[in-house]
Amino acid sequence: MSKIIVRGGQRLSGTVRVHGAKNAVLPILAASVLASEGESEIADVPLLDDVLTIREVIASLGADVLHGEETMTIRAQRLTTYEPPHEMVRKMRASILVMGPLLARTGRVKIALPGGCAIGMRAIDQHLKGFEAMGVEITLGQGFIEAKVDGRLKGSKVYLDVASVGATENIMMAASLAEGTTIIENAAKEPEIVDLANYLNAMGAHVRGAGTDTIRIEGVESLHGVRHTVIPDRVEAGTYMIAAAITGGDVFIEGAIADHLAPVISKLQEMGVTVNEADNGLHVIADKPLKAVDVKTLPYPGFPTDMQSQMMSLLLVSDGTSIVTETIFENRFMHVEQFAKMNAQIRVDGRSAIVNGGMPLTGAKVTATDLRAGAALICAALVADGESEISGTHHIDRGYVNIAGKMAALGADIQRVEAVREAAAAAAPEPAPVAVIETVTFKREKEVAVRSAQPTWA
Numbered sequence: 001m002s003k004i005i006v007r008g009g010q011r012l013s014g015t016v017r018v019h020g021a022k023n024a025v026l027p028i029l030a031a032s033v034l035a036s037e038g039e040s041e042i043a044d045v046p047l048l049d050d051v052l053t054i055r056e057v058i059a060s061l062g063a064d065v066l067h068g069e070e071t072m073t074i075r076a077q078r079l080t081t082y083e084p085p086h087e088m089v090r091k092m093r094a095s096i097l098v099m100g101p102l103l104a105r106t107g108r109v110k111i112a113l114p115g116g117c118a119i120g121m122r123a124i125d126q127h128l129k130g131f132e133a134m135g136v137e138i139t140l141g142q143g144f145i146e147a148k149v150d151g152r153l154k155g156s157k158v159y160l161d162v163a164s165v166g167a168t169e170n171i172m173m174a175a176s177l178a179e180g181t182t183i184i185e186n187a188a189k190e191p192e193i194v195d196l197a198n199y200l201n202a203m204g205a206h207v208r209g210a211g212t213d214t215i216r217i218e219g220v221e222s223l224h225g226v227r228h229t230v231i232p233d234r235v236e237a238g239t240y241m242i243a244a245a246i247t248g249g250d251v252f253i254e255g256a257i258a259d260h261l262a263p264v265i266s267k268l269q270e271m272g273v274t275v276n277e278a279d280n281g282l283h284v285i286a287d288k289p290l291k292a293v294d295v296k297t298l299p300y301p302g303f304p305t306d307m308q309s310q311m312m313s314l315l316l317v318s319d320g321t322s323i324v325t326e327t328i329f330e331n332r333f334m335h336v337e338q339f340a341k342m343n344a345q346i347r348v349d350g351r352s353a354i355v356n357g358g359m360p361l362t363g364a365k366v367t368a369t370d371l372r373a374g375a376a377l378i379c380a381a382l383v384a385d386g387e388s389e390i391s392g393t394h395h396i397d398r399g400y401v402n403i404a405g406k407m408a409a410l411g412a413d414i415q416r417v418e419a420v421r422e423a424a425a426a427a428a429p430e431p432a433p434v435a436v437i438e439t440v441t442f443k444r445e446k447e448v449a450v451r452s453a454q455p456t457w458a
């Protein structure tokens with residue numbers, strides 16, 4: 001159990017480097033299983049809990065995985081099972097992304113219904129609809145799905161009822177090894193879809209149109225491993241942009257790609273924040289009072305739902321009233337209750353939250369209810385009066401590498417504390433005393449080089 005302690009009032013300045021994108025690396029690592037020849041070396045792999053989970057999932061399928069400092073090397077010539085361990089899959093929503101690659105490689109998959117943040121229903125009907133169109137027979141069990149296809153997957157036309165990121169990725173991966181052509185209509189257009197398509201094409205696939213709403217995939221007989229560098233994380237970059245803006249700071253976000261962040265940049269500019277584009281990043285300067293703006297989340301290129309809570313933290317310190325409308329997930333306002341503990345005035349009305357900005361925030365004990373809510377609470381705590389204590393850090397660890405260390409390097413007064421029960425005391429009947437060890441480094445930062453049980457390559 002750990003907590004992040006923040007004492008508000010420090011202005012952030014300096015440079016922060018953005019890591020590889022969580023939402024790009026997860027499908028790319030799942031796709032590495034498609035290669036029946038050679039090895040893939042994936043670079044700029046962020047050391048996140050979700051990455052460790054997908055690593056275990058692909059290793060459990062029989063792939064050899066070598067995890068370096070910021071790279072992962074995968075050989076997937078021989079897959080030994082079509083059933084990843086259910087408890088691993090349940091840890092993370094994105095585990096469902098091995099379904100398409102497994103169907104394409106082995107013609108079968110048995111997989112638990114995936115877990116993840118409680119931000120909404122998060123159905124997978126569009127993934128399944130796509131697979132069924134490709135000739136897959138699907139059986140729903142108690143908490144799991146079993147799917148199989150006779151022979152190869154068949155290319156097909158698939159219209160997605162919602163432009164789902166995961167369904168687009170899963171179908172794209174399966175279709176890469178299908179017989180014939182697959183056309184995905186109303187496809188998701190996120191930069192992570194384009195990154196996955198680039199990786200697949202480098203592996204020998206024929207994917208055209210990624211980044212538009214129609215993607216055409218001509219299936220090939222086999223794919224091979226390649227080296228690929230993951231795109232920078234636009235949500236991590238956006239989070240540091242908000243942290244800079246909320247503290248009246250001056251921060252260079254190294255690696256941030258302006259095109260990927262267009263709606264976030266334009267909202268910040270509307271609010272009075274200066275955002276300058278440079279060759280290798282974005283310079284954020286906040287030296288004026290902030291104005292309230294309305295924000296509505298939409299599929300890319302609209303305002304990202306993954307930045308909604310962080311943006312709400314900024315609106316809390318802006319002059320005037322803002323309306324934040326969440327259209328992607330039906331339960332993504334859990335942070336509102338936590339912000340309220342910090343004296344925020346927000347009223348939720350259905351899918352909208354009305355934010356009464358400009359009220360002074362006070363430090364409080366709050367809980368990260370999901371990944372981005374955790375980041376948003378840190379942002380709010382940076383300007384709150386006094387000390388805030390943020391628990392539920394396991395959510396934050398899914399998506400941010402060393403957030404406390406990175407913010408501290410920019411001048412924030414922030415520490416991560418690990419609470420450990422001493423062994424002898426833990427055995428006692430009374431509640432055990434808690435020893436608190438101060439640290440600002442991410443607890444798994446030094447973890448490197450993990451190989452699956454029996455590597456089949458030298």
Ligand SMILES: CC(=O)N[C@H]1[C@@H](OP(=O)(O)OP(=O)(O)OC[C@H]2O[C@@H](n3ccc(=O)[nH]c3=O)[C@H](O)[C@@H]2O)O[C@H](CO)[C@@H](O)[C@@H]1O
Pocket residue numbers: 022023024026093094120121122123124125126127128162163164165166167188192305306328329330
């Ligand atoms: C690992 C990853 O990349 N996660 C991202 C991905 O999640 P994920 O791929 O899960 O998100 P989707 O785009 O699939 O979901 C968007 C909406 O569509 C609905 N839906 C989805 C699939 C389906 O078969 N049926 C259905 O109804 C979902 O319930 C949700 O309301 O995109 C989300 C939307 O940008 C982001 O917030 C997540 O950070």
Ligand SMILES: C=C(OP(=O)(O)O)C(=O)O
Pocket residue numbers: 023093094116117119306371372399
């Ligand atoms: C919701 C998110 O991720 P996931 O889809 O992995 O739960 C996120 O990254 O904010």
